[in-house]
Amino acid sequence: NAGVTQTPKFRVLKTGQSMTLLCAQDMNHEYMYWYRQDPGMGLRLIHYSVGEGTTAKGEVPDGYNVSRLKKQNFLLGLESAAPSQTSVYFCASRRTSGSRGNEQFFGPGTRLTVL
Amino acid sequence: ILNVEQSPQSLHVQEGDSTNFTCSFPSSNFYALHWYRWETAKSPEALFVMTLNGDEKKKGRISATLNTKEGYSYLYIKGSQPEDSATYLCARNTDKLIFGTGTRLQVFP
Numbered sequence: 086n087a088g089v090t091q092t093p094k095f096r097v098l099k100t101g102q103s104m105t106l107l108c109a110q111d112m113n114h115e116y117m118y119w120y121r122q123d124p125g126m127g128l129r130l131i132h133y134s135v136g137e138g139t140t141a142k143g144e145v146p147d148g149y150n151v152s153r154l155k156k157q158n159f160l161l162g163l164e165s166a167a168p169s170q171t172s173v174y175f176c177a178s179r180r181t182s183g184s185r186g187n188e189q190f191f192g193p194g195t196r197l198t199v200l
Numbered sequence: 201i202l203n204v205e206q207s208p209q210s211l212h213v214q215e216g217d218s219t220n221f222t223c224s225f226p227s228s229n230f231y232a233l234h235w236y237r238w239e240t241a242k243s244p245e246a247l248f249v250m251t252l253n254g255d256e257k258k259k260g261r262i263s264a265t266l267n268t269k270e271g272y273s274y275l276y277i278k279g280s281q282p283e284d285s286a287t288y289l290c291a292r293n294t295d296k297l298i299f300g301t302g303t304r305l306q307v308f309p
Contacts, residue, residue: 118296127289127301128244135295143296175243188234188246189297 087111089192091176097198098166106161106195108176116179117159118143118189119151121172128175134159166199173197204292206300213280213307220276221303223290227271232293235264235275238302239286247275249293280307 092107108117118133120143130143134153148170150162159178163170176192205224213219225233232251236244248257253268261278277284287304291297 116295120299125301128291128299130296130298133296144298188249189236189244191243191245193243 089176089178089190091174091192091195093195094193095196097200098163099200100167102166103162103164104166104197105163106174106176106197108159108161108178108192109157110159110176110178110190111157112178112180112190113156114178114190115156115181117153118177118179119149119159119161120175120177121145121170122175122194123172131161131174166197168199171197171199204290204298204300206288206290206303208303209301210304211306213305215281215307215309217280217307218276218278219280219305220274221288221305223273223275223300225271225273225290225292227269229294230268230271230292233266233268233273234291234293234297235273236289236291237286238289244289247288275303277305280305282307282309 089110115136119131120128122128129145131149132151134140137156140151152160174195177189179189180187207222234249235247237247238244248264250266255266257264263276266273285307287302289302291299
């Protein structure tokens with residue numbers, strides 16, 4: 086099991102460029118999440134998905150779009166990157182919320198710099 | 201309390217000291233409380249998921265307690281070691297996790 090993987094690991098963009106971050110999990114988890122981590126801010130939820138074909142907004146969704154076309158993949162898109170989106174992005178997944186005790190599993194992170 | 205709050209923000213202790221930190225969260229509509237350990241340059245890893253008032257969980261030298269009625273959880277580390285140095289995050293669970301900003305622990309030899 087690879088667990089949760091993220092592609093790419095690092096990326097530098099110019100303002101206005103677009104890109105897609107890919108998250109993949111091989112644990113058959115229903116729930117998937119995208120977070121950003123900034124100094125002093127902890128982990129903030131961007132978007133999440135409770136199943137294939139569904140997405141929902143988190144705390145800081147502006148400037149991002151997501152898609153969950155396949156259960157194992159969760160894509161995060163930046164249509165027009167801005168310097169404020171410089172951050173480390175973490176993806177996570179979790180089994181169905183039918184059990185309250187399910188932990189989240191995190192990917193290794195993607196470090197994005199927008200110049 | 202509207203959000204998840206953690207204190208202290210950072211903590212420096214000597215090897216062998218025991219330490220504890222606090223997570224406060226809204227007590228209404230409680231579902232579950234998560235603790236994660238996050239080492240620098242790595243991903244957060246789950247320590248405990250706590251669901252019942254009065255829960256106590258233990259993993260080696262690390263333990264946690266939960267009070268859902270008053271909205272707090274304590275994380276204890278007994279006999280801190282340098283390898284315990286990390287940021288400890290707690291998160292309130294609904295259909296998504298709302299994280300606190302963490303307690304950054306540094307243990308000096």
